Amino acid sequence: xxxxxxxxxxxxxxxxxxxxxxxxxxxxxxxxxxxxxxxxxxxxxxxxxxxxxxxxxxxxxxxxxxxxxxxxxxxxxxxxxxxxxxxxxxxxxxxxxxxxxxxxxxxxxxxxxxxxxxxxxxxxxxxxxxxxxxxxxxxxxxxxxxxxxxxxxxxxxxxxxxxxxxxxxxxxxxxxxxxxxxxxxxxxxxxxxxxxxxxxxxxxxxxxxxxxxxxxxxxxxxxxxxxxxxxxxxxxxxxxxxxxxxxxxxxxx
Amino acid sequence: xxxxxxxxxxxxxxxxxxxxxxxxxxxxxxxxxxxxxxxxxxxxxxxxxxxxxxxxxxxxxxxxxxxxxxxxxxxxxxxxxxxxxxxxxxxxxxxxxxxxxxxxxxxxxxxxxxxxxxxxxxxxxxxxxxxxxxxxxxxxxxxxxxxxxxxxxxxxxxxxxxxxxxxxxxxxxxxxxxxxxxxxxxxxxxxxxxxxxxxxxxxxxxxxxxxxxxxxxxxxxxxxxxxxxxxxxxxxxxxxxxxxxxxxxxxxxxxxxxxxxxxxxxxxxxxxxxxxxxxxxxxxxxxxxxxxxxxxxxxxxxxxxxxxxxxxxxxxxxxxxxxxxxxxxxxxxxxxxxxxxxxxxxxxxxxxxxxxxxxxxxxxxxxxxxxxxxxxxxxxxxxxxxxxxxxxxxxxxxxxxxxxxxxxxxxxxxxxxxxxxxxxxxxxxxxxxxxxxxxxxxxxxxxxxxxxxxxxxxxxxxxxxxxxxxxxxxxxxxxxxxxxxxxxxxxxxxxxxxxxxxxxxx
Ligand SMILES: Nc1ncnc2c1ncn2[C@@H]1O[C@H](COP(=O)(O)OP(=O)(O)O)[C@@H](O)[C@H]1O
Ligand SMILES: [Mg+2]
Numbered sequence: 001x002x003x004x005x006x007x008x009x010x011x012x013x014x015x016x017x018x019x020x021x022x023x024x025x026x027x028x029x030x031x032x033x034x035x036x037x038x039x040x041x042x043x044x045x046x047x048x049x050x051x052x053x054x055x056x057x058x059x060x061x062x063x064x065x066x067x068x069x070x071x072x073x074x075x076x077x078x079x080x081x082x083x084x085x086x087x088x089x090x091x092x093x094x095x096x097x098x099x100x101x102x103x104x105x106x107x108x109x110x111x112x113x114x115x116x117x118x119x120x121x122x123x124x125x126x127x128x129x130x131x132x133x134x135x136x137x138x139x140x141x142x143x144x145x146x147x148x149x150x151x152x153x154x155x156x157x158x159x160x161x162x163x164x165x166x167x168x169x170x171x172x173x174x175x176x177x178x179x180x181x182x183x184x185x186x187x188x189x190x191x192x193x194x195x196x197x198x199x200x201x202x203x204x205x206x207x208x209x210x211x212x213x214x215x216x217x218x219x220x221x222x223x224x225x226x227x228x229x230x231x232x233x234x235x236x237x238x239x240x241x242x243x244x245x246x247x248x249x250x251x252x253x
Numbered sequence: 254x255x256x257x258x259x260x261x262x263x264x265x266x267x268x269x270x271x272x273x274x275x276x277x278x279x280x281x282x283x284x285x286x287x288x289x290x291x292x293x294x295x296x297x298x299x300x301x302x303x304x305x306x307x308x309x310x311x312x313x314x315x316x317x318x319x320x321x322x323x324x325x326x327x328x329x330x331x332x333x334x335x336x337x338x339x340x341x342x343x344x345x346x347x348x349x350x351x352x353x354x355x356x357x358x359x360x361x362x363x364x365x366x367x368x369x370x371x372x373x374x375x376x377x378x379x380x381x382x383x384x385x386x387x388x389x390x391x392x393x394x395x396x397x398x399x400x401x402x403x404x405x406x407x408x409x410x411x412x413x414x415x416x417x418x419x420x421x422x423x424x425x426x427x428x429x430x431x432x433x434x435x436x437x438x439x440x441x442x443x444x445x446x447x448x449x450x451x452x453x454x455x456x457x458x459x460x461x462x463x464x465x466x467x468x469x470x471x472x473x474x475x476x477x478x479x480x481x482x483x484x485x486x487x488x489x490x491x492x493x494x495x496x497x498x499x500x501x502x503x504x505x506x507x508x509x510x511x512x513x514x515x516x517x518x519x520x521x522x523x524x525x526x527x528x529x530x531x532x533x534x535x536x537x538x539x540x541x542x543x544x545x546x547x548x549x550x551x552x553x554x555x556x557x558x559x560x561x562x563x564x565x566x567x568x569x570x571x572x573x574x575x576x577x578x579x580x581x582x583x584x585x586x587x588x589x590x591x592x593x594x595x596x597x598x599x600x601x602x603x604x605x606x607x608x609x610x611x612x613x614x615x616x617x618x619x620x621x622x623x624x625x626x627x628x629x630x631x632x633x634x635x636x637x638x639x640x641x642x643x644x645x646x647x648x649x650x651x652x653x654x655x656x657x658x659x660x661x662x663x664x665x666x667x668x669x670x671x672x673x674x675x676x677x678x679x680x681x682x683x684x685x686x687x688x689x690x691x692x693x694x695x696x697x698x699x700x701x702x703x704x705x706x707x708x709x710x711x712x713x714x715x716x717x718x719x720x721x722x723x724x725x726x727x728x729x730x731x732x733x734x735x736x737x738x739x740x741x742x743x744x745x746x747x748x749x750x751x752x753x754x755x756x757x758x759x
Binding site: 052053054055056075076077080081085086088091092093094095096097101102105106107109110113145162166 | 707708718725
């Protein structure tokens with residue numbers, strides 16, 4: 001069986017030559033949730049950007065496959081249409097563009113790229129409203145310009161809404177817990193858990209163990225200085241909470 | 254303007270443009286002899302069977318023009334124009350007056366069809382479905398507005414080829430016809446107002462227009478009448494080496510209201526073509542005129558070859574108390590745009606508005622803005638300008654807000670925002686403010702920003718292409734102005750904005 005995502009010996013640097021990812025191997029199978037935990041500055045967000053195809057990073061070595069296809073050869077929007085979704089640590093604001101307008105543009109762009117028919121506006125709106133309800137997002141918020149003036153919680157719920165609408169095959173969640181109080185965290189975690197499926201894989205990036213109480217991972221990796229330094233089960237997260245990342249930082253250095 | 258030899262020499266027959274309206278209609282036309290002289294003017298005036306005073310008026314303007322020099326203060330550059338190497342009149346044959354659309358040359362009808370301009374009234378009456386428009390409103394969770402009727406005057410090169418809904422307008426007492434026809438049918442009305450807002454001596458291009466203008470629209474809305482439909486004129490330059498000099502005159506009598514729209518396109522050619530129009534608006538007591546433009550003249554190709562020189566004088570006179578004039582423009586076309594739709598706030602409590610979206614890409618040069626001249630008491634004006642520069646273009650907002658000594662209580666609010674796409678373009682803001690009355694309150698805000706790579710990546714990560722992402726972000730940037738357009742034109746304009754920015758990034 002082909003893995004959903006296969007990363008082999010990945011090295012990546014920021015334009016300018018600073019090496020951030022230094023020899024990363026990771027395999028995510030369909031149905032699995034992997035947590036990547038690590039200290040600030042370890043390169044976790046960089047990894048998510050490299051997977052999503054953000055410009056400004058140079059891949060100096062390694063390969064990445066999505067369902068056996070060469071992911072690094074694809075444009076960023078192609079990767080999205082193939083099912084890569086990145087829930088941003090800091091979702092961006094787009095003044096003047098209603099959230100619903102954005103959702104429709106994204107949804108139909110992906111459909112078009114896959115050679116599928118666009119969904120009619122009424123059908124799309126119906127679908128969005130149904131998902132929105134489960135995330136405590138009211139119709140008023142869907143009319144507001146995307147992320148403009150949204151609270152931290154609203155932004156993360158909005159990311160979850162987009163993910164649920166777009167039905168990606170690989171979800172990468174970057175610090176989804178940051179800026180959330182416990183109630184908001186539960187709502188978002190419920191939304192994410194609803195997307196758990198045997199057809200989908202997830203990479204949940206976080207600094208803190210807290211999120212993993214609500215989104216329980218199958219596998220936990222410790223990521224330090226650009227590579228995975230330890231892998232274990234869900235209990236590894238709790239151990240890290242007690243010990244901190246100190247030992248891994250010195251180990252990696 | 255074939256004379257621009259330098260430009261022609263640079264022609265490389267490159268066909269990489271995004272322009273969708275660049276086709277040419279093959280049709281026989283009748284032209285005035287090339288070049289400009291008193292004879293040319295007599296020729297035009299005779300063709301139109303104009304009253305004698307009109308010919309005199311033109312000749313006077315022409316003599317004045319000979320003493321004037323071309324303005325150079327705008328931030329635009331172009332090779333010298335040879336005014337003798339240009340046709341000043343071109344009309345599709347046959348020039349027999351047509352009574353119904355069926356008698357119009359089918360080639361011309363086809364042209365307007367291709368451009369999406371409905372000339373057939375039945376189509377409009379039955380409400381031709383425009384799914385995109387409906388979808389847009391639905392998405393924002395609001396009910397779709399019923400489709401409104403629009404009367405169209407279509408100007409093809411130098412003459413008007415069709416005006417729709419004439420009968421229905423007539424019932425309401427509204428006069429909407431080609432200005433050449435109005436000169437014959439309502440000479441007194443035309444004479445009373447023509448040149449009273451933009452005098453024949455106004456500026457080089459307006460004076461030239463006064464001498465040689467061939468057609469345009471005339472609108473008169475009588476006292477107390479709310480014009481029952483949108484009026485619109487569609488300008489099309491087809492003929493080669495021909496200048497288009499249209500003249501529009503709109504009068505809203507006391508308490509009247511009219512909304513007027515203007516659209517323009519031209520074929521793709523590798524020479525530059527001159528378009529020097531004059532628009533005059535007159536609003537009497539309690540009257541309101543809303544004037545919207547979607548300007549999409551051919552902008553030239555990606556090497557900067559060809560395109561329209563759009564040197565236009567547009568001015569509205571809020572002549573009566575409590576009158577209101579509002580300009581909304583979406584400027585995406587033309588190689589060079591030189592245009593400052595203005596308001597003279599003469600009546601007490603009158604108000605003027607200017608909403609503008611000016612997009613430049615490739616080698617386009619835009620120098621546009623407005624003048625708000627406060628003369629009456631308690632007058633107010635509002636300016637919202639959104640400039641978007643991409644490619645190697647230069648985009649300048651130039652605006653004057655002035656309050657006369659006697660204009661007590663004058664208020665203005667100006668917000669100019671510029672968005673840069675890429676790093677080879679330029680955006681400039683040149684505000685002039687003169688307050689000779691100490692009670693004037695003028696507020697001015699200006700911002701310039703670069704389109705954010707992070708925002709674009711966010712959109713692209715969701716599946717949008719680079720160009721779709723730019724289109725989305727830009728449409729958000731201009732939303733405040735788009736909202737000022739009548740609904741269906743807003744949808745058209747939105748599409749046009751995305752199209753005109755294609756190839757601007759990456
Ligand atoms: N655009 C950038 N330019 C320069 N340095 C960067 C840039 N992005 C990230 N970095 C640096 O790269 C390292 C990894 O960052 P990041 O991937 O954000 O780490 P994490 O998400 O694990 O906290 C950090 O030292 C950070 O300062
Ligand atoms: Mg991070």
